[in-house]
């Protein structure tokens with residue numbers, strides 16, 4: 001590239017050793033034999049030099065590449081982008097990976113494609129600015145990554161399935177236990193516990209079926225949960241009419257579980273307490289985003305309302321205590337309005353699922 005002083009002195013007479021490390025012969029060997037394909041391109045995108053590996057990698061005879069346009073190595077669909085990209089590179093040249101963060105593909109002579117990593121370095125020469133592209137075929141690495149991803153997904157799926165099954169066993173045990181008592185308050189405790197376990201089991205069931213594995217379709221979850229609660233409390237959907245306004249949203253597991261439990265408590269309360277003695281009425285379940293990753297959940301009934309002088313803030317009963325604790329866990333805010341029936345309104349943020357390896 002640039003004339004080498006030792007070379008100019010005559011390589012024949014230069015002994016091997018210290019001087020050799022500076023010789024053009026060494027550089028030529030590095031270019032030729034160090035791993036990775038190397039292609040030297042001028043400012044107009046013409047290939048000036050390519051090593052043997054470049055020829056093999058792209059399916060060309062070694063000298064076939066020289067004088068060609070670099071764009072013959074680029075898949076058709078990236079061509080126009082590549083021309084602009086190359087011009088941009090020549091305007092602000094520095095050593096860096098090409099298209100950092102995006103998946104790059106190269107094209108062989110026969111038109112087939114393969115994934116590559118490319119490192120670009122500018123070379124200042126007498127012939128002007130040249131760019132050296134060091135190209136690595138990453139087919140094997142990509143395949144290994146895809147296999148790891150698939151294995152992890154399988155594992156997560158299996159895990160959710162097992163958690164769901166185990167929770168179902170616990171729920172069944174609670175049910176069996178309840179057949180051994182006639183005491184109404186014990187029965188109620190067992191039923192509430194069973195519903196709490198089921199509301200979590202349902203999340204794992206959805207996760208197991210979800211393509212994303214850490215997120216679920218929350219509207220669908222709430223619909224199933226509420227239907228299930230009507231069934232377990234034996235409330236007719238004609239007596240208490242539900243209106244659900246849940247925007248389509250997916251929630252991460254760490255948000256979905258506390259949020260699902262809160263809905264379980266509040267809807268159970270409506271079914272148990274709001275419409276005593278055959279009273280009929282309505283319940284509205286509303287969940288909507290109010291900001292980036294921020295949501296408001298409202299559960300409003302037009303029933304009898306909370307008992308007079310009842311202070312939900314200092315309530316020690318488990319249901320409402322769970323609601324306040326879980327709201328705190330979601331970094332949320334809870335407001336209760338009892339002017340007409342009972343309204344619980346919770347504003348919370350989505351907790352992002354953290355990768356735990």
Ligand SMILES: Nc1ncnc2c1ncn2[C@@H]1O[C@H](COP(=O)(O)OP(=O)(O)O)[C@@H](O)[C@H]1O
Pocket residue numbers: 265269270272273274275301303304305306307315317318319320321342
């Ligand atoms: N939607 C509602 N309508 C009327 N009363 C309610 C409602 N939600 C809660 N309550 C009252 O608040 C009390 C405490 O609720 P909670 O902590 O869930 O305990 P539990 O449901 O086990 O009684 C209930 O016993 C009930 O008197």
Ligand SMILES: [Mg+2]
Pocket residue numbers: 265268269319320
């Ligand atoms: Mg309750």
